[in-house]
Amino acid sequence: LLQVVGLLLPNQTLASTVFWQWLNQSHNACVNYANRNATKPSPASKFIQGYLGAVISAVSIAVGLNVLVQKANKFTPATRLLVQRFVPFPAVASANICNVVLMRYGELEEGIDVLDGDGNLVGSSKIAARHALLETALTRVVLPMPILVLPPIVMSMLEKTALLQARPRLLLPVQSLVCLAAFGLALPLAISLFPQMSEIETSQLEPEIARATSSRTVVYNKGL
Numbered sequence: 548l549l550q551v552v553g554l555l556l557p558n559q560t561l562a563s564t565v566f567w568q569w570l571n572q573s574h575n576a577c578v579n580y581a582n583r584n585a586t587k588p589s590p591a592s593k594f595i596q597g598y599l600g601a602v603i604s605a606v607s608i609a610v611g612l613n614v615l616v617q618k619a620n621k622f623t624p625a626t627r628l629l630v631q632r633f634v635p636f637p638a639v640a641s642a643n644i645c646n647v648v649l650m651r652y653g654e655l656e657e658g659i660d661v662l663d664g665d666g667n668l669v670g671s672s673k674i675a676a677r678h679a680l681l682e683t684a685l686t687r688v689v690l691p692m693p694i695l696v697l698p699p700i701v702m703s704m705l706e707k708t709a710l711l712q713a714r715p716r717l718l719l720p721v722q723s724l725v726c727l728a729a730f731g732l733a734l735p736l737a738i739s740l741f742p743q744m745s746e747i748e749t750s751q752l753e754p755e756i757a758r759a760t761s762s763r764t765v766v767y768n769k770g771l
Contacts, residue, residue, distance in 0.1 A: 552723050554635040555698055564613060568605040571639060575646050575687075576601055578771070597649030605642030609634060632699035636691060643687035651680055651770065661747070661756060661765040669765050670756040675747055679769040682741040686771075690737035697729045698722065738771070745769045 553567040576598045612634045648655075658671035659679060702722055711717055744766045749757045752765070 552719075552726050554639065554695065555632060555702075555722065555726065561610065561613075564609050565606050568609045568635075568638060568642070569602055572602045572605045572642055572646060573598070575643060576650055580650050593653050594650065597646070597652065600649040601642055601646035604645040605638055608641050609638035612638060632703075633696065636695040639691045639695060640688045643691065644684045647680060647684045647687055651683075654680065659767055661752065661767045663760050663762040663765055669749075669760045669762075670753070672752050672756055672767070674752050675765075675767045678745065678747060679767060682745060682769050683771070686737045686740055689740060690733055693733040693736070694726065694729045697732075698725045701725050741769060743769065743771070 553563075554571060556563065556567075576594075580594055580597075613631060654676040655673060657676075658673040659676045661669050661672050661675050663669050702718075702725060705711055705721060705725075706718065711721065745768075746764050746766050748764050749760060749762060756765070
């Protein structure tokens with residue numbers, strides 16, 4: 548919640564944009580690493596490479612979009628402020644995809660375990676790994692959508708109310724509550740998109756895996 552509130556603060560400076568994007572992607576990197584499919588060992592060097600790539604992509608996208616908005620002469624100051632509030636979403640969504648892929652790239656190289664209906668190991672599949680990362684990446688795009696899109700819309704309306712205009716100190720607490728409500732909506736929605744143990748037809752996997760089982764489908768742990 549702290550990162551969300553920080554990302555949506557109005558009138559961000561270059562330093563604050565870099566700080567909040569760094570903090571958010573540092574948190575995401577740890578979440579992605581801790582909730583990966585851990586059936587294969589992953590060296591610390593992979594974690595460091597993925598972490599740096601995710602942070603650099605997030606900061607670059609956010610700073611680049613802010614610079615473009617600032618240079619847009621057709622925007623009025625009010626419009627520019629409103630547009631800037633939506634910058635965190637494309638920056639975070641794009642960086643989240645990079646974060647997932649970079650933090651879990653080892654799964655694409657080595658594959659992940661697939662199991663039959665009785666829980667028996669059938670083999671290690673790179674195709675299943677691609678499906679797992681795609682599902683996780685889509686989840687990471689959907690998750691920040693309500694969190695980073697709804698609060699700016701709601702706050703732009705609430706800021707015009709007499710209560711908040713007369714008491715500007717309430718802006719931050721109110722924004723925090725709005726972000727909390729959006730987070731409560733987005734988290735179960737994103738997690739429910741795909742089951743933790745996803746199912747795939749054996750005919751879509753490598754021929755050696757299809758030959759190794761009589762099951763029509765197998766399951767794999769997609770991670771979170």
